[in-house]
Amino acid sequence: QLQLQESGPGLVKPSETLxxxxxxxxxxxxxxxxxxxWIRQPPGKGLEWIGSIYYxxxxxxxxxxxxxxTISVDTSKNQFSLKLSSVTAAxxxxxxxxxxxxxxxxxxxxxxxxQGTLVTVSS
Amino acid sequence: xxxxxQDPAVxxxxxxxxxxxxxxxxxxxxxxxxYQQKPGQAPVLVIYGKNNRPSGIPDRFSGSSSGNTxxxxxxxxxxxxxxxxxxxxxxxxxxxxxFGGGTKLTVL
Numbered sequence: 001q002l003q004l005q006e007s008g009p010g011l012v013k014p015s016e017t018l019x020x021x022x023x024x025x026x027x028x029x030x031x032x033x034x035x036x037x038w039i040r041q042p043p044g045k046g047l048e049w050i051g052s053i054y055y056x057x058x059x060x061x062x063x064x065x066x067x068x069x070t071i072s073v074d075t076s077k078n079q080f081s082l083k084l085s086s087v088t089a090a091x092x093x094x095x096x097x098x099x100x101x102x103x104x105x106x107x108x109x110x111x112x113x114x115q116g117t118l119v120t121v122s123s
Numbered sequence: 124x125x126x127x128x129q130d131p132a133v134x135x136x137x138x139x140x141x142x143x144x145x146x147x148x149x150x151x152x153x154x155x156x157x158y159q160q161k162p163g164q165a166p167v168l169v170i171y172g173k174n175n176r177p178s179g180i181p182d183r184f185s186g187s188s189s190g191n192t193x194x195x196x197x198x199x200x201x202x203x204x205x206x207x208x209x210x211x212x213x214x215x216x217x218x219x220x221x222f223g224g225g226t227k228l229t230v231l
Contacts, residue, residue: 037220047158047166047209047222060218096165100220108213108220109156109171116165 002027004097004114012091012121018084022097022114029078030055035100036080037110038071040093048093052100053080087121094118127155127210127223134229135200143195145210145223153212155193157186160207160225169208170195197228205230 008020022036029036037052051061053071061069070083084091095117098110127147135141145155154173158166168177170186183198193212197204210223 039222046225047160047211049211049220049222052220060220062219101171105213105217106152107154107172108211109168110158110166110211111168111171111177113165113167 006114006117020082037100038082039096042093129223129226132227140198143226145193149215155210155212157195158209
């Protein structure tokens with residue numbers, strides 16, 4: 001059974017780069033069955049998809065964040081990572097990683113999710 | 124359009140049936156998935172595909188779709204169903220994913 005766990009700094013200074021890692025257990029990140037994704041939730045607000053990556057390295061980013069986001073996979077560590085540059089207070093949120101299933105182009109779902117990690121942008 | 128629209132809040136009497144809807148152009152092409160989120164917890168998948176429930180999700184949860192609207196129905200709502208519910212699908216381009224704004228369900 002897949003399990004995901006986010007890790008990384010809980011406090012980032014404005015203008016710096018937010019870096020988070022998601023460690024996958026119970027399955028291989030190289031599996032062709034899954035994409036891997038990052039989703040965030042500002043305090044008291046809704047969910048926002050940040051981006052997704054396939055094991056081959058193909059990436060998909062939220063157009064509103066694309067210029068600042070990089071998602072990568074480290075197959076040797078069974079991890080995938082998120083980098084968000086030039087952060088501001090508006091990037092303060094709980095960041096979740098999740099497995100994205102897409103058995104066909106029309107059917108997609110995120111499951112399971114990590115527990116989430118709060119990242120605060122403040123000086 | 125890359126947007127999915129949900130009613131911000133819905134209420135239901137205990138034991139009654141409630142439908143939570145999600146509207147968007149992309150839903151004419153792609154199935155929605157639905158997530159339940161309780162305070163302080165990560166979202167949990169409750170419905171995916173045409174109408175599929177993950178293991179452990181009660182059968183009072185069901186999904187349907189018509190035109191540009193996807194629906195999550197809870198038949199016989201329980202107190203523990205009080206939560207925020209989010210829909211998700213690919214956007215119309217097919218190269219991004221988008222979440223609805225969420226619906227806060229209150230069980231009276």
